[in-house]
Amino acid sequence: MPKLLQHPRCKDFYFSPLSHGPLTLAYVTISSKYNHKLSLHVKKTLKNIRKCSFYKAIDLITYISNIFERNYLLQILYSAVTYTENNHSSNLLKLWIDDIYIKKIPKSNNFIQSSNSNLNSNYYIIIILGFEYKELPTKKEPVW
Template sequence: MILNMPRLLKHPRCKDFFRASRNPMILESVTLSAKNSNLLSGNVTKILKSLRKRSFYKAIEIVSDIGNLTEQNEILQILYSATVYTENNHYANLLKLWIDDIYIKKIPNSNKFITQDSFNTTYQYNVIIKLGFEYKEPPIKKEPLW
């Protein structure tokens, strides 16, 4: 007798997940931006690269091992804020949430009132996070027969 048991397959987008192959999967993603000027060290960019294609919980574990507490707290705050936004507004499940891409984008600040010299250009730094999650539509409530 052969039972049709779901097989565990590697998740198509994330290094850390395995999923059962029986259920169809709808992948969604959300791109968020966080303005931050405190994350400028080379260590932070290396850490952010290691978070790509990782599950949310594995990313939190990696960030928790950072020695510099200000960098650790800044990255954790950004990750938690993005996750709470995704969970509340897109009905994402934390167990099926991963960081698809994360990087720092340097944007020149062109405000002439702040910079008096045209030669001194200040920069604004944004942390761009693309979160992926498995989306299941909420079940439809059946109408009673009575």
């Protein structure tokens, strides 16, 4: 029985080198605007789902106690996965979250000053999804 090897990018996947040809990996970057302040629990959860498969990430997000934050993050992930399935022919079983981070961008209106600095910035959740796919076989040219 062949030894299972860990996937080079995702810590949840294992594969047999005999059953696969070369791995063909592709990545999609998706950005989503988040208008509210993120709690520490959400930030910690987002940090924990890096390099996890899609199903493991969904499982970890369901433990978030705030219903609004949980539903928003689930909506982002489901939308991103649907996009990759429809436009890149990815396999849901071979999909993982390669990286996820939060980008804080200050608002451009400097005339309105506020005592709270969180109101003067926008948050963007940036997700880099990785997926594995098989390349289509190429048609061989006839010799004659």
